[in-house]
Amino acid sequence: MIINLKIVGDDMKQIKNSRQRDMILQALKLSCTHPTADELYQTIKLQDAHISLATIYRNLNLMDELGIIRKIPMGSAPDRYDPNAKKHAHISCRNCGKVCDLELSSIDAVEKELMTLTDFCAITYDVVFTGLCAQCQKNQKKES
Amino acid sequence: MIINLKIVGDDMKQIKNSRQRDMILQALKLSCTHPTADELYQTIKLQDAHISLATIYRNLNLMDELGIIRKIPMGSAPDRYDPNAKKHAHISCRNCGKVCDLELSSIDAVEKELMTLTDFCAITYDVVFTGLCAQCQKNQKKES
DNA sequence: TTATATGCAAATGGTTTGCAAACAA
DNA sequence: TTGTTTGCAAACCATTTGCATATAA
Numbered sequence: 625m626i627i628n629l630k631i632v633g634d635d636m637k638q639i640k641n642s643r644q645r646d647m648i649l650q651a652l653k654l655s656c657t658h659p660t661a662d663e664l665y666q667t668i669k670l671q672d673a674h675i676s677l678a679t680i681y682r683n684l685n686l687m688d689e690l691g692i693i694r695k696i697p698m699g700s701a702p703d704r705y706d707p708n709a710k711k712h713a714h715i716s717c718r719n720c721g722k723v724c725d726l727e728l729s730s731i732d733a734v735e736k737e738l739m740t741l742t743d744f745c746a747i748t749y750d751v752v753f754t755g756l757c758a759q760c761q762k763n764q765k766k767e768s
Numbered sequence: 769m770i771i772n773l774k775i776v777g778d779d780m781k782q783i784k785n786s787r788q789r790d791m792i793l794q795a796l797k798l799s800c801t802h803p804t805a806d807e808l809y810q811t812i813k814l815q816d817a818h819i820s821l822a823t824i825y826r827n828l829n830l831m832d833e834l835g836i837i838r839k840i841p842m843g844s845a846p847d848r849y850d851p852n853a854k855k856h857a858h859i860s861c862r863n864c865g866k867v868c869d870l871e872l873s874s875i876d877a878v879e880k881e882l883m884t885l886t887d888f889c890a891i892t893y894d895v896v897f898t899g900l901c902a903q904c905q906k907n908q909k910k911e912s
Numbered sequence: 913t914t915a916t917a918t919g920c921a922a923a924t925g926g927t928t929t930g931c932a933a934a935c936a937a
Numbered sequence: 938t939t940g941t942t943t944g945c946a947a948a949c950c951a952t953t954t955g956c957a958t959a960t961a962a
Binding site for chain 2: 697699700715717718724726727728729730731733734736737738741742743744745746747748749750751752753754755756757758761
Binding site: 637638639640642644645674675676677678679682683700 | 940941942943944945946952
């Protein structure tokens with residue numbers, strides 16, 4: 625791991641390796657569904673029956689702060705996590721909850737416009753679109 | 769109020785007027801801070817000491833579903849509410865929590881790009897940028 | 913008269929935290 | 938040795954829900 629220091633208040637905190645953190649990062653990297661903390665917990669429990677959900681949360685939060693992974697806030701649904709820390713948007717299905725990655729080149733223009741409109745600085749964003757995925761569209765047609 | 773029907777499952781639900789709902793909508797319209805449910809509760813309690821927080825939540829959710837107001841999901845912080853139901857983005861200060869409205873014309877292009885990239889339909893979005901507001905930037909300089 | 917809305921209190925559920933023991937460096 | 942991480946259980950807290958009562962139409 626490249627980053628091994630975390631700034632807490634005025635001083636640095638050393639980050640030590642941990643078997644659990646490695647497992648969590650590996651499981652997240654192998655996933656392709658932007659899993660929730662609990663979904664990761666269920667998966668990892670198969671390898672290590674004694675791991676705690678609190679450990680999952682602590683490490684996901686830590687790695688999010690360090691910029692190794694990204695937390696995707698999902699409104700009222702549980703947060704999801706993305707092994708790809710590169711800035712990108714997401715779209716989630718309001719019916720089945722599935723989350724897909726979006727590479728939107730036009731979003732750069734939005735960031736630029738934003739700069740001219742506001743006196744905020746150090747701007748980041750979480751863009752989560754919501755819609756109905758192709759699969760759920762089909763299913764809805766069948767039902768009616 | 770224009771809309772007075774709500775679709776629940778297969779049938780319509782009549783919406784009845786209520787003194788409480790009127791108070792909540794009025795308080796929200798008079799606000800300019802995108803208040804949380806609890807902030808509205810504190811304000812409205814001054815007029816009606818017996819109003820319940822559950823009533824605030826029920827009515828805010830109802831009016832959000834009816835498109836009269838908008839709920840702004842704030843990630844880990846409590847949801848905020850906006851009397852302006854027109855589609856627009858927000859930026860919030862990561863330090864003091866303040867939320868400001870943003871009219872971003874360039875966001876239309878993002879929606880268009882999105883249409884060409886995905887097979888999702890019925891797309892809505894909640895765009896919440898996060899940054900440091902001018903006031904908090906000043907305060908941070910003073911401290912250091 | 914009948915369905916909808918309310919107030920209250922209790923439940924929910926994702927997430928965080930306190931603490932003593934385990935572990936990394 | 939020293940500070941960080943873990944597992945467990947309990948706490949947290951925004952939000953929702955069950956239920957009897959009040960209210961709108």
